[in-house]
Amino acid sequence: MPIRKMTEADLPQVLAIQQKLSFQDWSEKVFVSEINASYALCVVYEREGAPEILGYAVFHLMGPDSELLSIATDASVQRQGIGAELLQAGLGKIDLSPGDKMFLEVREGNEKARRFYERHGFEAYGKRESYYDDGETAILYRKGQYV
Ligand SMILES: CC(C)(COP(=O)(O)OP(=O)(O)OC[C@H]1O[C@@H](n2cnc3c(N)ncnc32)[C@H](O)[C@@H]1OP(=O)(O)O)[C@@H](O)C(=O)NCCC(=O)NCCS
Known part of the structure; x- marks a missing residue:
């Protein structure tokens, strides 16, 4: 499996992927603090046989209130299933059946x-108007059982 934990040495490549996609602007400091947080799972997808990072994801694994904070696949390799594997790295660590949930x-x-996200069973359950700095609305998604 070409997925492994992110280290600080990966950050130049991780930041380059983030910058090219321009969907988020986390600083190196933010990634370092996530890598070192006990509740966080930070993973990278590394091309097999070559030390090139093609994607990454950051989760907060906190049982019933787990969260996907960031996921990205390099634009040159999207729609090849890499995002699905990165997502599964986090979903596989929580137990969705008895009530644990993943939010994003x-x-x-x-x-x-x-x-x-919808393809992977997340359902939209709310929105936050003007949530982002540029005024765009955030759609809230969750995956899990609600009984
Ligand atoms: C969302 C993202 C991580 C998916 O990564 P990926 O490696 O392409 O994911 P997968 O190959 O596992 O899944 C592909 C599925 O995602 C959706 N998708 C991906 N690219 C799409 C596109 N251009 N148009 C429509 N749907 C698309 C589709 O459901 C697609 O399935 P399909 O190819 O069978 O139609 C990737 O598009 C990305 O990095 N986007 C930019 C960063 C971002 O917006 N991150 C999420 C916000 S935090």
């Missing part, structure tokens, strides 16, 4: 990501 928020206009 995404820009209303980010159709690619919304389709990706």
Whole structure:
């Protein structure tokens, strides 16, 4: 499996992917603090046989209130299943059947990501108007059982 934990040495490549996609602007400091947080899972997808990072994801694994904070696949290799593997790295660590949930928020206009999340069983359950700095609305998604 070409997925492994992110280290600080990966950050130049991780930041380059983020910058090219321009969907988020986390600083190196933010990534370092996530890598070192006990509740966070930060993973990268590394091309097999070559030390090139093609994607990454950051989760907060807190049982019933787990969260996907960031996920990205390099534009040159999207729609090849890498995002699905990155997402599964986090979903596989929580137990969705007895009530653990995974939450996330995404820009209303980010159709690619919304389709990706919906395809993986996330349901939109609310929105936050003017949530982002530029005024765009955030759509709130969750995955889990609600009984
Ligand atoms: C969302 C993202 C991580 C998906 O990564 P990926 O490696 O392409 O994911 P997968 O190959 O596993 O899944 C592809 C699915 O995502 C959706 N998708 C991806 N690109 C799409 C596009 N251009 N148009 C429509 N749907 C798209 C589709 O459901 C697609 O399935 P399909 O190809 O069978 O139609 C990737 O598009 C990305 O990095 N986007 C930019 C960063 C971002 O917006 N992150 C999420 C916000 S935090």
